[in-house]
Amino acid sequence: MESILETHRTLGITRTMGVRREEYVDFMTFQENRRPLFTEIFGPLLGLREEWARQGATPREQDFSAFRFRGPLFGGIPVNTAWIGGVPETILESTPDYTIARDRMGRTMKLSRKASTLPIPIDHPVRDWDDWLRIKEHYAFCEERFGQEWEAKARAMRDEGRVIVANIPGGFDEPRQLMGEEQLCLSFHTQPDLIHDMLDTIGGTAEQVLERVTRTIAIDQLNIHEDMAGKGGPLIGPRHVRAFILPYYTRIRNLLDSRGTRLFFQDSDGDMSPLIPAFLEGGLNIMGPMEPVGGNDIVTLRRQYGTRLAFTGGIDKHVLRRDQAAITAELEYRIPPMVRTGGAVLGIDHRIPNGTPLENYRFYINKAWEIMDRESATRP
């Protein structure tokens, strides 16, 4: 195994461009609603491809090119706004059950190979100010943050019609990567200045990088990865978001707003509903992957927030393991309101779970299009 992330990479699926960037941006900002967007956001869970192979899946079904989707392709600008440098990743131990590695932050990472595609940090580099000051240089601005020919590559992706995206570290997620969830949550109360300094540093560097980028390249969408909620709700509350995270978001949003960026996307699992008003204040206008089992019902949220908030995902992945009647009921509930209003890249909320019969997945795709086509045809 060359990298602890290798398993994750092998689960990639083949995507084709269904819409160009202009249509996607207009659709997700509710400016125009030509036809629905529908995609597979992540792909299969570990082991599903083998299950489907035994059920007679064709090669094109195995790489998902056989299925009908309609969505954009994204083009990430090759610049880095997050951690830079550090030690090269080293595999420390690998067994059939798990792999242990040292990552570039110096963390010990463990991957449970039969259960997951993403490794979990076993330790973290920061507990206090001294630790932070020791590693802070990895968040400083430097020329190495700009990949080779970044501008030409970005232009080429834009000319292909890809949605041009930039990423910044999550205001919760990046400190979590450095401290772990519990230490971070405690630190909001016990070391607030430390968290402020982390986000001020990260925000300053991201701002410098994106300021240079947007002198010549228009960013269509800013992506922020947070993953800060479970089905019981978010790990932190609106108070923490407003005090710590929104100043960081707002700083970047103000810059990008002035340079024409129209989409601000946050990726988080779980029930984010208590935090949505706060994040709307911070300028977010797309959230995903809207996990029904986490309490995120896109139909209810659309009624609540209207055109202020677009979604990705939103369809319950667990329904794929049930019968066709359950799949139909799920799709008949979720799809029509989204077809009427736009602003949603529909799809199941996470990876396709093991135990999903291939026949069910085929049915799901066909039924989803049947409903989307029907609703599109009758839409005023």
Next chain:
Amino acid sequence: MNQNIPEKWKSLYDAVLEGNAAAATAAVDAAIEANESPQTLVDEYMIPAMDDVGEKFEQNEYFVPELLISARAMKAALTKIQPLLTASGSQPKGRVALGTVKGDLHDIGKNLVAAMLEGGGFEVIDLGVDVDPDKFIDTARASKVDIIAMSALLTTTMPSMKTTIEALKAAGVRDGLKIMIGGAPITQEFADEIGADAYGDNASTAVSIARSLVAS
């Protein structure tokens, strides 16, 4: 919210509710100096405070940071009181062995449940993450636990809960135990399907469930 906290040591209740560890230990010191019963401090001030933390958590008034600092204050106070409780022969409300099941390395949910159970007066044996069924069996035998609590965050590790319950049955220790489960992909339906005694939706409800399991 508890409306009937006696005024005498209400500062202890307030300190735990507000997550002020220094104030909690100071209140305990003052109470012990005044010959207050350690059990009274736990039962009438500290556990009600953590119950109210749980209630605020369920109502989205408190989130994980507040829960953790309250649990930390509770623990600081308990550290002072525990030797006195032990000397007086006081027993915990119940003994719980908990862990994240085999193959799953996530620990935040498990740790929150552990903190809330301790705050609720339970003795908690934390078996960690990636816990083999044999470890649950050995602990059940060696430590005479009342409850086995299992956590899973991944869909792919949910079957480990079933495997563990089957192993506990095969080892002949299932009958003397209650089993509660929880985690992101877990549902009541799944708990029923695998023969668990209870399902908890969050760390706060885990305490009331554990109390009802012990009472039954």
